[in-house]
Amino acid sequence: MPLCNRHLLGLEGMPKDDIQLILDTATTFREVLDRPIKKVPTLQGKTIVNLFFESSTRTRISFELAERRLSADVVNFSADASSVKKGETLKDTARNIEVMKIDMIVMRHTAPGAAVFLSNVTGAIIINAGDGSHEHPTQALLDMYTIREKHGRIEGLNICIVGDISHSRVALSNIFGLKTMGANVAICAPKTLIPCEVEQLGVKVFYNIDEAIRWADILNVLRIQLERQDRAFFPSLREYRQHFAVTRERLDKSKKTLTIMHPGPINRDVELSADVADSEHSVILQQVLNGVAVRMAVLYLLGTRS
Ligand code: NCD
Numbered sequence: 001m002p003l004c005n006r007h008l009l010g011l012e013g014m015p016k017d018d019i020q021l022i023l024d025t026a027t028t029f030r031e032v033l034d035r036p037i038k039k040v041p042t043l044q045g046k047t048i049v050n051l052f053f054e055s056s057t058r059t060r061i062s063f064e065l066a067e068r069r070l071s072a073d074v075v076n077f078s079a080d081a082s083s084v085k086k087g088e089t090l091k092d093t094a095r096n097i098e099v100m101k102i103d104m105i106v107m108r109h110t111a112p113g114a115a116v117f118l119s120n121v122t123g124a125i126i127i128n129a130g131d132g133s134h135e136h137p138t139q140a141l142l143d144m145y146t147i148r149e150k151h152g153r154i155e156g157l158n159i160c161i162v163g164d165i166s167h168s169r170v171a172l173s174n175i176f177g178l179k180t181m182g183a184n185v186a187i188c189a190p191k192t193l194i195p196c197e198v199e200q201l202g203v204k205v206f207y208n209i210d211e212a213i214r215w216a217d218i219l220n221v222l223r224i225q226l227e228r229q230d231r232a233f234f235p236s237l238r239e240y241r242q243h244f245a246v247t248r249e250r251l252d253k254s255k256k257t258l259t260i261m262h263p264g265p266i267n268r269d270v271e272l273s274a275d276v277a278d279s280e281h282s283v284i285l286q287q288v289l290n291g292v293a294v295r296m297a298v299l300y301l302l303g304t305r306s
Helices: 016-032 058-069 090-098 114-121 137-151 169-180 209-215 237-244 248-252 284-303
Strands: 047-052 073-078 104-109 125-131 158-162 184-188 204-206 218-221 259-261
Touching: 016 137, 016 169, 016 284, 047 058, 047 090, 058 073, 058 104, 058 125, 058 137, 058 284, 090 104, 090 114, 104 114, 104 284, 114 125, 125 137, 125 284, 137 169, 137 218, 137 259, 137 284, 158 169, 158 209, 169 184, 184 209, 204 209, 209 248, 259 284
Parallel strands: 047 073, 047 104, 104 125, 158 184, 158 218, 184 204, 218 259
Antiparallel strands: none
């Protein structure tokens, strides 16, 4: 069965079967990454453009690796060195790229909705690599893959997303995906970093990190997105750390062992203490590795869908 949609714009409304298919396909590609020769001919002859209008380390390298491991032809575009600086619109940029006969565009953009817009103005297959504070579907998929790998399931687990929920596309995509897969989802942050009416998404809300730790099996810790904050949402980073940082001391108070996740980049000793980030309970580097396999799965399923 192919995926329902020809683009990957977000996880809102994505059926459970589609998420399952991506995660199962990623398992096959994860195996390829352990082989001495990590390349398969699956997307030979396909051309993919990585359109990045916002800075990125992990996601960009991960997509490019995934594309090359599938033998696609890859073109990288960075907004800093492009005609966008000369005033060209997104639509014109995309149309000019498309006319050169490309098959897929992977885009990261600062504007929420940019990926949906692109899918309406070009004929290429679009993969959203993060659109402002809206969605980051491949991050949530790799998070779910990592949860399944570590716990053997997603359904029924208590997963709490901690940090800057209001400005985080990772939070929103995780909420949509995890709810669809049957997890119990909570968020934990200061009131000022929680969007209003968030309960409508079916999540539990904690304002106290110790209570969240008592409830959760897994913590997905997020960075404070200072670059998206137009005013102060809390007095200082020191105070944020004091009340919300995930530290060894706080985790030790809990009787069980929690799995610690983070999409990166980590601000060490702000939202997450360095010793916890590097501890045996952290799956942060597994997330990065699994990201390549998950992106290979998405590219394969969309790129070969008839
Ligand atoms: C996230 C992003 O860019 O949304 N990082 C990532 O893709 N690995 C989270 C962040 O920037 O904090």
